[in-house]
Amino acid sequence: MTPPASLSIWVLLDLSSLLRGIKKQVNLANPDRHNAAVILATPQYAKLLEDEAFMKEFVDFMSGSEKVEQFHVLGAVVDHVAPPVPRNNPVQGLSILRGRLDSILPDLWTPAPPKAVEDADKVAALTIDFGNPHLTMPLANTTFLNHRTSTLLASRFDLSQGSPRLSERIEKHWQQITLPLEEQLQSVRDLGLWAPLVPLTHPRVVTESFGNIVRRINLNNESTPASNELEPAVDELHNRKSYLVKQSTMGVWAMIMPPVYSQSGADISSPRDPDPTATFDENHSATDLMSATSSRLQELYGQGGRLYQILSGGGGWGAKKGLLSLDPQRTHFSLSEEEEMQRFIQAMDGGNFVPVGSKIQFFASTETAAKPTNGAFSGVVFGTAGAASASADESSDTGPVVLENIFGALSDEGVFVTSSDAAADTTPGFNNDWRLNVPHSRIFVGKAD
DSSP, X not given: OOOOOEEXXXXXXXXXXXXXXHHHHOOOOOTTOOOEEEEEEOGGGGGGGGOHHHHHHHHHHHHOSSOOSEEEEEEEXXXXXXXXXXXXXXXXXXXXXXXXXXXXXTTTTSOOOOOOGGGTTSOOEEEEEOBSOXXXXXXXXXXXXXXXXXXXXXXXXXXXXXXXXXXXXXXXXXXXXXXXXXXXXXXXXXXXXXXXXXXXXXXXXXXXXXXXXXXXXXXXXXXXXXXXXXXXXHHHHHHHOGGGOOTTTOXXXXXXXXXXXXXXXXXXXXXXXXXXXHHHOTTSOHHHHHHHHHHHHHHHHHTTOEEEEEEEEOOOOGGGTTXXXXXXXXXXXXXXXXXXXXXXXXXXXXXXXXXXXXXXXXXXXXXXXXXXXXXXXXXXXXXXXXXXXXXXXXXXXXXXXXXXXXXXXXXXXXXXXXXXXXXHHHSTTOOSEEEEOOTTOEEEEEEEO
16 A cells, blocks of 8 residues: 655745744654655745755755655646635645655656647646546646746656755646545545535526527426526625625526436426525525535535536527526646547537536525635645635744645636546436536545544
């Protein structure tokens, strides 16, 4: 069995005393002779990844007393470091994972194929391997920091002569990080999911759609334009509970359940489905509602349900009246021609986004600082930042703070999850690739104290 890796987040302020302050708090040994580390750095610390003097001292510290001949470092600049649950706001600093090269950074030095032409301007990305499910997170744009679109650097240090010596450094556009979990996850349902949303409507059956366009739904046993119920619900939320949302940032998402899990033609909600009446109830706790809603959404993900952001909709006349367009982006990098053709064929066969007979329920994102768990958390956290991120630096003037047993980061643009499920080949609407970009949403693996 692979020795467990070391996880930590360093919340930083004073770079000149960074390692000195860290060493006072952590006595870092290396009995398992780990020879690799991942550093996720927020933009203000991007220069550390290319500062040879700092990196040498970092490698000397990470290799511990049990010196190894070589030490490998993958450095990436991310939008934000994930906060320790249950805090909601991101923090600025470094997130560290240490382990063995062949375990946590497979094929780090294997030349990667060049970017596709369509991806020339896209930022680099990391893919986190949980077992069956994989999560891909786009990195931060660092153009104005170091003239790189994004920063993903692999460095090799020689320690055979005592002090670390940089022997090789390459720039990458993608790298997989394999998490040395005690047990590899078998399914999406094994992932923790937190998406702070409140329901706007009851689930409705889709009666007409094409690809990512929802045209009509069953409302009171009649096929009606898809936005007919949603638009007044959004207006009511702004009028009655404006403190939950901000006009400039509020987003709307749709949870789609494949037909195989839906009651054909039924308009009646399950008692376990999020109840929109609670959203507009002045006496109902928004935090409790978000917690119950997120718990139910996690269950639905395990059954093939997927969240899609509504990009546009409503308005229009005739055939275009009430149309809703769902976000079609399900992967960070572009698809191959074969994958694109497969998706086109699926769409022609009934639509692999919202096939007729599937159920759709609408939700609104909120700016309420709700929390995924109520206790301390150890494990891995990735997700999407929110509008409050710009002022979310929780560092203090007392120097660096070390948060042990947690690793992760947040993207401003969202994260992409891929899983392998045979149902995707036979069930319209059951997608293995999906994007989670709900503000303040999290995907996590670990335990709360």
